[in-house]
Amino acid sequence: MLRRELLARSGLALAAGAMSSTSGWMEAAAEDISPQTLEGPDWPAVRSQFALTNEYIHMSAMLISSHPKPVRNAIQEHRRGMDADPLTYVFQNNRRLQEEARTAAGQYLGVGGSGIALTDSTTMGVALVYNGLRLTANQEILTTDQDYYVTHESIRLAGRRTGAQTRRISLYDEIEGISEEQIVDRIMHAITPATRVLALTWVHSSTGLKLPLRAITDAVEAINAGRDEAARVLVCVDGVHGFGIEDMVLSDLGCDFFMAGCHKWLFGPRGTGIVAGTSRAWESLLPTIPSFIDSANWQAWSSGTDPEGPTTASRMTPGGYKAFEHLWALPQAFEFQQGIGKARVAERTHHLAAQMKDGLRAIPKITLHTPRSEKLSAGIVSFDIEGLSPGAVVHRLRERRIIASVAPYAVPHVRLTPCIQNTPAEIDTVLQEIRRIVS
Ligand SMILES: Cc1ncc(COP(=O)(O)O)c(C=O)c1O
Incomplete structure (x- = not known):
């Protein structure tokens, strides 16, 4: 039977269909599905995709993920190829597989692959964005006391490099009884004509507070309506603790840049992450690390000229030889999540x-x-x-x-x-x- 029906009813059909025959997801899901769970997603089957030890109850997905079976299998397949003939395997696959990873992330976030830069982690994405912003000494980066080290340290360094000021506000006095209106109000009152960047974290890793991003970005948009393009407040978000949990696409949040690691709640390959941005936002950045996937960059270099055109997500994707087998297994992580259903x-x-x-x-x-x-x-x-x-x-x-x-x-x-x-x-x-x- 029923395998197809079981998969369809349990919400796993998409993943099964989308996975390559070597993924093992379909076989494992079919083995592990039990009849009493036909009406909803088969959570035991989902759990069985992870090789987690049963000796512990694992409550640490916010830090580093265990790979589900399709991701493990994809990594293994690429590792075999790399170990057998690394250079040929990289030349034959790298550009295509990185594009597939960007496409999968873009589809998940509703922005298309061209709106995605691939990184190693949230930390790398946050640093590349804040340190890549074209800021001047009379501009300000506004953040909050409740943000994480990675944001605070990146904007401190960006301020040192550009001369831009950095300022923190507290989002609340007491978290108990906090409301969306209060949060939006605090931020709106803190924005000044000098504020060029609003640096936020979607879900705070200290308290678990999730910011009402849409309400914030709507309010910021009202301020931006009266500003020139170069003075718009850019809303940049460390989104890692909502990414892989919330059923959203980037336009639901309304932010300019969204940085997240894929190796936490998304259960993607360890050492992977993304920056997603709107098409107008990329132009406000300068890359830091040379891209290996941007052909125009290579051509400009070989002809001794500067690359033409605006900054793009592909130019913002750091190059260099990497733990490719992890990076290339990203599509399987997005398929896994979407197979269950966001x-x-x-x-x-x-x-x-x-x-x-x-x-x-x-x-x-x-x-x-x-x-x-x-x-x-x-x-x-x-x-x-x-x-x-x-x-x-x-x-x-x-x-x-x-x-x-x-x-x-x-x-x-x-x-x-x-x-x-x-x-x-x-x-x-x-x-x-x-x-x-x-x-
Ligand atoms: C809010 C926040 N951002 C970033 C990080 C670091 O993420 P990554 O390992 O993807 O760099 C963490 C914790 O690990 C965090 O809590």
Whole structure:
């Protein structure tokens, strides 16, 4: 049977059809599907795609991913080719496979492959964007206290290079009871005529707060309506903790640049990432690292001239020889996600996070930092236990075979990250163990 029907009903058909015959996804999905799960996505089949040890409950997808089977298989196939004859394999495949990776990312984000630069990580994308912006000393980069080290450090360096000022505001006094309007209001009041860049993080990795990006970018657009192109406020977003969770395309967010690693919630190959930008936004950047995939760049170099034309995403894609087998396996990661369905991934992740948050709120001595609202949160659940340091909590959870993490911020918190690898039963177990730690 039924294999086709099972796959179709479980939402896996797209992935199965899209994968190459060597991917193994179809075979594994068929083996692992159980009859009682025919009505919805077959989450046990999804979980079985990962080679995660069952000795632990894994709540660390926000840091580095385990590869699902189609990604593992693609990497293995490319690695075999590379090990057998590296130069021939690179020459025969590199340009095509990088274009396929850009196309897959572009399709996922609704921008087309030409709107995607390939990077190694969120960090690389964030740094390339902020340090590539053509800024002047009378312009300002505005960010928030709640942003991450990677954004703060990149804009500090961009300020040092260009002379542009950097300024931070706090998005709130208390996260409890925070509203979308409050966040938008704080940002709008902080923008001045000098503000050229608004540097934000979509989902904060300390508290799990998700910014209402669309409301922010709509408000910024109203300011931009009265500005020249060169003075427009560019909204640049570290989007990594919403990427691979939320059911969105870039135009839903309205930002100019979106930087994300593919090796966290997207479960893509480790050491991969993207920058997505709107067509007008790319022109505001200068590349830092020579591109190997932009033919015009090579031609200009060989004829001893400067490359003509504006900066493009392909020119912003850093060149050099790489861990190609990982980069080339990116399409399989996007296919995997879309095979399950972006809406289903979002629903499942939010559902599990809500279960975790509701459970934590009912436990005494716990301060939950992440908002309950789906509009203001994604998959990160952040909390503290009275009388215990976050590091001690993470240690005790690990003793109980639960892998959590500490936010590496000045004020650290404990983070749990339910995702499509997890089950409601695992959330219950985690909550039970936390109750034991508290009592
Ligand atoms: C908000 C945020 N941005 C960027 C990073 C780093 O991502 P990458 O490993 O893709 O550079 C992290 C944490 O790992 C993070 O929490």
